Amino acid sequence: MIVDLHAHYHPRAYEQALARFPGPARRAGFSGGTSPVTDDAAHVEARLRMMEDAGVGVQVLSPAAGWAPYAEDEATSIDAARIVNDATAALASRMPDRFKALVSLPLPHADAALREMARGLDELGMAGVNIHCSVLGRPVVDSAFLPVYEELNRRHAVVLFHPTGNGALSPLVNDFGLGGAVGTSLEDTLVAMHLIARRIPSVFPNITFVVPHLGGPIAMLLQRLDNQFSMKSRELPEPPSVTARRFYYDTVGHGSHAALLCAWKAFGAEHLVPGSDFPVLLSYETYRRTFEWIREVGLPGEDVELILEKNAARVLGGA
Numbered sequence: 001m002i003v004d005l006h007a008h009y010h011p012r013a014y015e016q017a018l019a020r021f022p023g024p025a026r027r028a029g030f031s032g033g034t035s036p037v038t039d040d041a042a043h044v045e046a047r048l049r050m051m052e053d054a055g056v057g058v059q060v061l062s063p064a065a066g067w068a069p070y071a072e073d074e075a076t077s078i079d080a081a082r083i084v085n086d087a088t089a090a091l092a093s094r095m096p097d098r099f100k101a102l103v104s105l106p107l108p109h110a111d112a113a114l115r116e117m118a119r120g121l122d123e124l125g126m127a128g129v130n131i132h133c134s135v136l137g138r139p140v141v142d143s144a145f146l147p148v149y150e151e152l153n154r155r156h157a158v159v160l161f162h163p164t165g166n167g168a169l170s171p172l173v174n175d176f177g178l179g180g181a182v183g184t185s186l187e188d189t190l191v192a193m194h195l196i197a198r199r200i201p202s203v204f205p206n207i208t209f210v211v212p213h214l215g216g217p218i219a220m221l222l223q224r225l226d227n228q229f230s231m232k233s234r235e236l237p238e239p240p241s242v243t244a245r246r247f248y249y250d251t252v253g254h255g256s257h258a259a260l261l262c263a264w265k266a267f268g269a270e271h272l273v274p275g276s277d278f279p280v281l282l283s284y285e286t287y288r289r290t291f292e293w294i295r296e297v298g299l300p301g302e303d304v305e306l307i308l309e310k311n312a313a314r315v316l317g318g319a
Contacts, residue, residue, distance in 0.1 A: 001057035002291055003312035005160060006212055006250045006275030009061035009101075011039040011087035017080040021071055035279035037064075039087060047278075048098065050287040059278065060316070061088050062102040062130035065165030065184065070107050070136050077106035081116050089124035100316070102130040102160055108138060110147050117151060127316055128158030128208075133191040137169060140191060141198040153204035158315060160210045163187035188216035192244060197229075201246055202237045208248065208315055212275060214259050215249045219266035248315055250275025251307065255285065257297045269303035273312045 015038070036043035036050075051059060063069075069080035081104050088101040103120030105113035120126040129152060131140055138144075140161070152159060167173035167183035168190060174183070192211050195201060201209065211218075218225075222241035229240050236243075245267055252275045253259040263272060276290045295304055 001313075002055055002274050002308050003058045003060065003316065004051075004056050004276050004278065004291075005060045005210060005273050005312050005315070006162075006252060007059040007061055007278040008037055008064040008067075008280070009039070009059075009088055009091070010037050010063060010067060011084065011091075013087055014063075014067075014080065014084040017083045018067065018069070021076065021080070022073075035282055037279050039091065044091070050278075051098065053286075054288040054291055056274075056276075056287075056291070058098060058100060059276075060100045060102060060127060060160075060312075061092070062160060062162065063104055064277075064280070065132070065163045068107075068130075068132040068135075068162075068164065069104050070132070072108075072136065074106070074109045074112055077109055078112050078116070081106035081112075082119075085116065085120050085124060085126065089120065089126055092127075093125065100127040102126060102128050104130055105148070107131070107135045107148075108142075108144065110144055113145075113148050114151055117148070121155065121157070128160060130160050130162060132162050132164040133187040134164050134166065134169075137166075139194045141194045141200055149200060149204045149207065153206045156206045156208075158208045158210065158317075160212070161188070161191050162212055185213055185216035188213050189218040189221070192216075192218050192247060193225075193229075193240075195247075196225075196236070196240050196243045197234065199237060201243050209246075210248045210250060210273065210315065212250050212277070213252045214263040214272075215244075215247070215267075218244060219249075219259075219263045222266055245271065247271065248273050248311070251291075251294060252277045252281070254281065255289070255293045257293075260294065260297050261299075264299060264303065269299070269306045270311065272307045273315055274308055 036046040069077055071077040084104050092099040092101040103126045163184040167179040168186045225240035248271050250273050281290050
């Protein structure tokens with residue numbers, strides 16, 4: 001059974017809550033609002049049919065890029081986080097054999113995030129936590145967020161990161177319209193490197209970190225990191241390549257055999273987990289194809305089985 005660790009879900013009430021956030025008007029969802037990403041009955045039924053066709057037993061649900069409940073106003077952020085968590089947990093509770101849910105946190109408000117984490121994990125029975133790769137322009141390893149990591153560590157929690165969709169705040173990305181094509185992958189690599197640079201995995205060793213999209217280009221950079229971001233110069237407890245191999249990476253790779261082979265060689269099959277970015281790739285391929293191509297890359301059969309059938313269940317444990 002495939003457990004899709006990276007699938008998006010945007011209940012209508014949450015869309016309405018985010019529409020009240022300050023800033024530019026939010027676009028009408030994926031494919032102009034036609035993709036099955038909301039809690040409309042027809043959308044949920046379409047999602048279930050696609051899961052059945054793709055051999056996906058369970059989707060683990062969280063918000064997509066640009067849909068995090070992050071706002072400078074604390075009350076606004078808390079309200080949005082509660083809405084998305086209540087609605088997502090409700091679907092998972094209604095269909096526990098098909099869906100699990102990740103807690104969205106009302107960042108950058110650490111105390112509120114701790115309260116919502118406890119509510120989501122303890123009261124709503126959610127399976128882990130979702131954090132986007134930056135928080136209103138601040139890195140996720142900002143010292144203000146250390147209490148969040150302390151609690152995640154105490155709970156032995158699973159954390160899935162996701163790009164914010166801000167093009168790594170670079171005009172060299174955004175001014176050229178490269179946010180989706182390049183920016184998200186840069187965010188993936190940067191969040192992994194921010195964790196390594198601030199020694200988060202060594203200080204909080206009980207957290208299971210999942211980085212999306214095969215980790216972006218980090219798989220190609222491990223030796224370079226060991227040379228140019230060295231233990232000695234950065235006072236790291238181990239080479240960056242060793243820490244990077246402690247993370248898990250989902251298989252969202254737009255069907256690229258080269259990207260998957262690189263990640264498999266860099267991280268090992270044991271650290272790759274199924275992901276779809278649902279419904280983003282539906283604009284380019286069927287949901288079934290999002291997993292089917294992994295069997296065609298030429299990896300050993302036992303490694304394909306680990307990636308598609310075993311690793312995600314192990315990462316989630318008894319969740």
